[in-house]
Amino acid sequence: MDYISSFISYIKTVRALSENTVKSYAVDLEQWRKYMRDRELDPVSFTKEDAALYAEYLQDEFSERSVLRKLTALRTFYSYMMKRGTVSSEPFMDISMRQKSRRLPSVLTEDEVKELLGVERKNFQDERDHMLFLFIYNTGCRISEAVAVDIDDIEYGKRRILIRGKGGKERFVFFSKSTAAEIKEYLEKRNEYLMSLGIEGEKALLIGDKGGRLPFSSAHIIFDKYRALLGWQKEFTPHTLRHSFATHLMDRGADIRLVQELLGHESISTTQIYTHVSRGRLKKVYEDTHPHAKE
Numbered sequence: 022m023d024y025i026s027s028f029i030s031y032i033k034t035v036r037a038l039s040e041n042t043v044k045s046y047a048v049d050l051e052q053w054r055k056y057m058r059d060r061e062l063d064p065v066s067f068t069k070e071d072a073a074l075y076a077e078y079l080q081d082e083f084s085e086r087s088v089l090r091k092l093t094a095l096r097t098f099y100s101y102m103m104k105r106g107t108v109s110s111e112p113f114m115d116i117s118m119r120q121k122s123r124r125l126p127s128v129l130t131e132d133e134v135k136e137l138l139g140v141e142r143k144n145f146q147d148e149r150d151h152m153l154f155l156f157i158y159n160t161g162c163r164i165s166e167a168v169a170v171d172i173d174d175i176e177y178g179k180r181r182i183l184i185r186g187k188g189g190k191e192r193f194v195f196f197s198k199s200t201a202a203e204i205k206e207y208l209e210k211r212n213e214y215l216m217s218l219g220i221e222g223e224k225a226l227l228i229g230d231k232g233g234r235l236p237f238s239s240a241h242i243i244f245d246k247y248r249a250l251l252g253w254q255k256e257f258t259p260h261t262l263r264h265s266f267a268t269h270l271m272d273r274g275a276d277i278r279l280v281q282e283l284l285g286h287e288s289i290s291t292t293q294i295y296t297h298v299s300r301g302r303l304k305k306v307y308e309d310t311h312p313h314a315k316e
Contacts, residue, residue, distance in 0.1 A: 024064050025050045028101050049094040059165065060237045064098075065108055072112035074241065077260065078165070092116060127256035129265040134158060136251065145214040146230060150243050152207045153227055153235070157259060160184075160194035161266035161283050164259035168235045171224040172208065177201055184285065192285050 029047050032038045038046075053075070057063060062071060072095075079088045092113060099111040129137070138155060142148050156167050166184050174183050180201055181193045196204070204226075215223055218232045225234035240259060248257040255261075267280050 024102065024107065025054055025098070028098050031101060032097070045090060046094040046097070049091040050098060052091070053095065059169075064102065067112050069110075069112045069115065070238075072116055074238070076113075076116045077258070078163075127258075127261045127264065128268045129255075129257075129261060131269060133253075134265060134269075137247065140247070140250070145210055148207055148210050149227060149235070150247065152204070153240060153243060154247075154262060155200060155203060156227070157262040158266055159196045159200050161263055161270075162194060163263065163285070164240050165237060166285075167259075168225070168227055168237055168240060170226045172226050173224065175204065175226070177205075190285065192282065194283060 028050070029043065032046065033043045056075060056078070057067070076088070076092065079091055083091070095113045096111065099108065099113060102108045103111060138151065138158075140147070140151070142151055153167065156162065156170075157164065160167075160182065162170075162184060169185065170182060176182065180197070181195050184192050184194050208226075211226075211228060215221070215228070215232055220232040223232060223234075227235040227240075229235045229239055244258050244261075251257075263284070267284055270280050270283075271277065
């Protein structure tokens with residue numbers, strides 16, 4: 022059953038919400054539908070954990086006002102589903118609507134990135150985890166984009182990868198010579214692992230323990246595992262590596278509009294949060310280098 026279409030009809034005819042509200046909710050819920058379809062989820066089985074991940078996704082991509090509206094649309098939708106007896110709980114009920122999207126993102130230092138990528142690898146799962154971290158930090162991709170990459174998307178000659186981002190927009194991300202070598206080494210081990218499972222023809226770069234494409238939810242579990250392993254107190258999520266990619270570029274003088282293109286942000290305002298992160302570095306540079314700073 023198309024629950025979303027039924028809900029839109031309900032708020033339009035029964036609740037008689039304004040035309041603008043109906044249109045906005047329709048857009049927001051269609052966006053959510055695509056998100057679920059890409060991850061093989063559905064409204065009835067959508068969990069609180071799924072809702073938290075979706076809210077995190079929204080806060081990385083949209084303004085605070087847009088995020089609040091989208092979450093309101095989803096709360097209203099689930100209230101409707103509850104009244105119909107289609108679901109027994111509302112996954113978005115406990116998702117905070119307090120201002121969060123302008124909070125400075127957690128960022129790894131360059132030494133912490135080295136520590137992360139230097140963790141000993143004992144089996145294929147460790148190799149896969151390493152490639153996941155290396156890939157996001159080197160390209161700045163969203164986690165949804167990283168797990169969607171196929172091996173045929175990688176152009177070694179030009180050291181770039183075609184990414185199909187949100188809204189169907191395409192962009193290229195780039196990687197270094199050393200990363201190219203690591204990808205090729207990883208692919209050899211990936212192919213050996215797939216052969217041991219009797220699997221042929223898998224296209225995904227990042228694969229799960231059973232040999233298929235790495236599930237979106239499993240990627241977040243991997244990040245939690247390494248946060249505990251390394252004993253980090255700070256937040257460590259796929260967004261953290263993406264934030265670190267952008268912040269380290271700007272710390273080294275990259276133009277904000279180039280960073281915007283690499284991240285796939287539609288608006289420069291979304292990228293501007295990294296200028297705030299980098300200002301903290303500027304103070305330290307001043308204190309460490311200016312002749313009068315310590316007087």
